[in-house]
Every structure is written in structure tokens, then in C-alpha cells.
Amino acid sequence: MKGLLRRACVLAAALVAVPLTPSLAASGALSSGAPSSEGRGSAAPQEPGTSVLRTITSGGRERTYQLHLPDGYDPAKSWPLIVAYHGRGNTGAGTEAFSRLSTLPAVVAYPNGVVGTGDGDRQAWQGAPYAAAGVDDIAFTGDLLDSLESRLCVDTRRVYATGKSNGAGFTGLLACRMADRFAAVAPVAGAFYPGTGEDCDPERPVPVIDFHGTGDTTIPYQGDEDRGLPAIPEWVAGWAQRDRCATRLPDEVAEPDITTRRWTGCAGGTEVTHVAVTDGGHTWPGADGYSGGGCTTQTIKAHEVIWDFFRGHRLPRDKH
Template sequence: MSTGDYEVVSGGITRTYRLHVPEKYTAVGDENKQAWQGAPYSAAGVDDVKFTADLLDKLEGELCVDTDAVYAAGKSNGAGFTAILACELADRIAAIAPVAGAFYQPGKRCAPSRPVPVLDIHGTGDTTIPSGGDVSATCRVCRPGSATGRSATTATRIHGSRSRVTMY
């Protein structure tokens, strides 16, 4: 997408929104894929953690932000990035909620400054990123419990056998 005005129909109502993409912005990595920091195909040299911290600095400096209630959520690769934020910005992120997360081994052990609560949402029918993790020759994906060094303590099934909430 590029900078411009866009529309989305939600609940039968057409709504508009404006998207700004900086002129020289690129987040395309290997295989011509866009990805947050941490994925093996993410763009080299991009520091999304620093970007997030800088964005929080700006928003907190200009708006009334409850700094004890800053949460990160994402889906797929974005979910994996929330785990990196929990590791690197634990002093600024209250909790994370990854959805269908691709959690790649980051190459260094996660050692957050404090425990960060996690609500991990992942369907057991996901064949792209299996809910139990996957290790292959080209991709190493792990669950948040192994990435953070914590093990799952409670597992509760909701909405039948296709969904699961796991507390770490």
C-alpha cells in the first residue's frame, strides 16, 4: 500500500481512513516479503524494536498515555514480534496478545527485565504455523513458553477443540 485515503466497509457503513507511508520506507526482506524484525526473511538492518520505542516516546510526549497500560498484539509474524517486544521492552509493555504466532528463535535468550503476561491465541487447525511449534531445515518456530523460558501452566479449551487459550 502507498500513502493515500482508503475505504473499508464495516457493519454496512463505509468508513475512510488515511494511511501514510514514509517516502523512503521499505520493509521488504528476503523472498520479497514484508516482515517485522525477528523473522528470518525480515529486512536486514531494520530495528523495529527501536522504532516501537521511539513511537512510544513520541506518543507519550504528545498525548495522555497510561504508560502502565501499553499492550502489544499481532498476528502471525506480528505476533512473533510482540514476543520480541516483551523481551526487549518489558519495562514499557504491560502484556502481549499474540494471535497465530510465528515465534522464531531470535538467536539470543530472552531475558526480560520483569515477567510479561501473555495471552497466546492459536487455533489447533493452523497448518501454516502449527500450534505446537515446528522445526524444519528452513524454519525454526517455537511457542512463547520456550522462547521466554517459561512453560505452560494452564491450558483451557474454548469453543470446541479448534481453539485454545494457554497461560504462560
């Protein structure tokens, strides 16, 4: 088994890209029947297939984000939108580089956080103890969605959030406070500090898929009481309870290193899924390059699993 695990994982190595699977490529824009944003028919702000750094003003502060338009972007068709939040000290462009999210048939925005107080030059997100004081990233996210939906043809029922580490923790806060805007969330190696979940009372059940390595030494899988970090299985089970899930299915083990735990029969047709990577580090499964310390599994590609989960969930029609 240890030999199999070594083959499934790599330590901070550059990886060869794998072509997008047909099942992923087939589920992008919808030509009809999708609730389009006000940007329908507007000229694309950049060439399809490209990523460009852009700015908006939020809370009196200039904020930036990396915007990727998928190949074949057509402003006459409605496209899903994924917002991906970087980890502490990383950038939107850095997350785009390793995550392979920009290979998906969706518009992807990679926003940049604000440098935390006394934290050197490391950008971070609201809810963490090292986040910049007085910065409202929830409001920024709302402003970002408004801006993107006004300029692009976005299916407002198919807006999703994912992130790594500190950014993943922030997606937990988004699920709590912006359940009316995000159809589902997918945290990876999440840093779920108390500030990301206090008084969490979402206005609707939120589908969640969570990824975490059992060998993560940065954000330990079993939690860190001194830092207020919960054990990851307990955090996920909390969402299953919040979503009023009726059934926890038997764990599914995919050799050599992936264990998937699922809850079904949840309120509003939602579901909760946890993907544990045995001996996995503080990394993005299937990353194309360095995504954090420790072992990076190649048994699964997080962007593919995330997309399969996202495309099964939409906001209820009464939200838009």
C-alpha cells in the same frame, strides 16, 4: 463434534460485525490517577473515531503507521495504547480491517514493516529470517512510542502489543527487550523464529496471552524443526517459566473448539494464558474478513479476549 466445528469456523468468509460489549466499552480513558504522557492536553492530530496513515523518521528511514483514535477521544484524559503488528506481506491497514481492534476504547497504532531483502514486496518484522537486513524494528518501536506519547494523552502504564503471524513473533521479541515499555503482549498465530527470542532476559515478568490454531499449516502448532519454529505449547510454557509462575490451572474447554490453559501465581502479579483453537487455521479468531488460510473460529473474538486480558495488567509504578 465435527458438525459443531464446522459451524464454529468459516473459511475466508466476510463476517457480520458484532456490537462492542458493555464490559469492553466501559474500560477506556481514565479522568484522573493515571500517569499521562507529555501529550496530555495537546490538540488531537485527527478526528476521534478515524484512522489516518502517518509517518515518522526512525534510523534515517521514513516509516509509516496507521493511527486510530477511539470515539470520544479526549486529550484531557489518559488513554491506553495498543500497538498491532501485521503479518508478513500484510499492512497495518489490512490488520485493522480484520482484527476489530479499532472498536476498543483505546488508541491503536498499526505500524508498517520494511520490505525484506529478496522478498518481493512483502513487508516483515525483525527476528524473522526474511526480515530486511539492518533494520532495527526495536528502535523504531521505541521511536513510535515516543512520538505517540508526545502527541497524545497516553497512559504510559497501559501500553500493549499484539500482532499476527510474523508480527506476533515480533511481540515476543518486544516482551524480551522492551518490558519497560509494554505492560503485556498478545501474539496471534505467532511465528516465533529463533531471532524473536534469543538471549531473552526481560527486566521484569511480562504478562502474555497467546492464540494459535491446532490446524495452522503455515506456522504449525507442533512446530517446524527445519525452520526453527518451536511447538506453541512449549513456547508458552517457556514464558510461564520465565515469569516464575507457580501454578498451571486445569485446561478449560469451551465447546466446540476452544481450550484455554493458564498459569497463575507468577512473579509481579503477571499471568500467562494460551488459547488453542481446535482445527483453527492461520487466522485471527473472530475476524471480520480474510485473515489467513484455514478455519476462522467464531466461538471467541480475539480482540475482546485480548482486551479483557490487557486491562488487567499495567506496568509497575517504578517504571514510570
